[in-house]
Amino acid sequence: MTESLPEQIRSGILASPGDFLHMVAGVLDERADLFVLVDKSHPLTRDFEPEDLVSLKAYSLSLFWGDVPIRKAIIPAVVELARAAKKSGITLVFSSGYRSFEYQKQVYAREVKNYGQEMADLESARPGASQHQLGTAIDFGSITDAFAQTPAGKWLAAHAWEYGFSLSYPRGFEKITGYRYESWHFRYITKAGTLLQRTYFGDIQQYMLKFLNENRASLESRRQRSPRRSLYNWARKNTRPNRKSMPAPPISMILCRSESLSS
Numbered sequence: 145m146t147e148s149l150p151e152q153i154r155s156g157i158l159a160s161p162g163d164f165l166h167m168v169a170g171v172l173d174e175r176a177d178l179f180v181l182v183d184k185s186h187p188l189t190r191d192f193e194p195e196d197l198v199s200l201k202a203y204s205l206s207l208f209w210g211d212v213p214i215r216k217a218i219i220p221a222v223v224e225l226a227r228a229a230k231k232s233g234i235t236l237v238f239s240s241g242y243r244s245f246e247y248q249k250q251v252y253a254r255e256v257k258n259y260g261q262e263m264a265d266l267e268s269a270r271p272g273a274s275q276h277q278l279g280t281a282i283d284f285g286s287i288t289d290a291f292a293q294t295p296a297g298k299w300l301a302a303h304a305w306e307y308g309f310s311l312s313y314p315r316g317f318e319k320i321t322g323y324r325y326e327s328w329h330f331r332y333i334t335k336a337g338t339l340l341q342r343t344y345f346g347d348i349q350q351y352m353l354k355f356l357n358e359n360r361a362s363l364e365s366r367r368q369r370s371p372r373r374s375l376y377n378w379a380r381k382n383t384r385p386n387r388k389s390m391p392a393p394p395i396s397m398i399l400c401r402s403e404s405l406s407s
């Protein structure tokens with residue numbers, strides 16, 4: 145199950161499978177459509193469009209220009225993020241949200257025309273391969289490299305995860321994500337998601353979403369298997385906040401579960 149992951153991440157998971165599965169359970173409790181893997185190898189279809197798009201205009205947030213459509217399902221998180229930034233004296237400017245397949249087609253074509261195909265593929269997504277089509281990805285501020293050094297850029301880099309927002313394309317992982325570092329592009333993956341990403345996936349969204357994409361069915365069925373008390377059930381009961389009184393799990397359980405995790 146963990147074999148396609150980098151060794152460091154894999155060994156971290158296998159070192160504490162109970163805690164890991166408990167944290168994964170938190171993610172499985174969230175809406176599955178917030179964790180859909182979208183990248184160059186996993187494009188969305190032409191007609192994929194979220195059903196609950198709303199305009200950010202209605203929520204007294206600062207928009208860069210025009211309109212920024214976003215899924216209604218994530219509005220509470222967006223508002224919470226903006227309020228938290230405000231408390232620190234930062235005004236987040238929302239620049240881009242949902243983009244349709246057709247719109248992305250135009251954006252990509254323009255990039256190819258201006259910079260050539262190779263550059264366009266690193267900087268811009270081909271239609272279907274953009275997280276913006278999900279309606280849960282947001283570009284902030286200037287959408288340029290300068291954003292990283294602005295107060296908003298620094299605040300988001302440090303705190304966005306606390307509100308369930310994850311930097312999709314971090315520096316140094318261009319080969320993994322397929323895109324260059326974008327300090328302005330965040331995707332909402334819930335607080336359970338950002339916690340799992342930080343704790344077990346080296347804070348790399350791509351690794352986590354790929355793992356969930358490949359293993360969701362088996363993780364779900366593991367969760368629903370109730371007749372035998374699995375390590376999952378044990379972990380769920382025993383890894384809640386107060387860990388002091390936590391009994392040790394039967395060693396056979398750990399061994400058995402670690403083996404199945406590595407397959």
Ligand SMILES: [Zn+2]
Pocket residue numbers: 240276281282283328329330
């Ligand atoms: Zn973006």
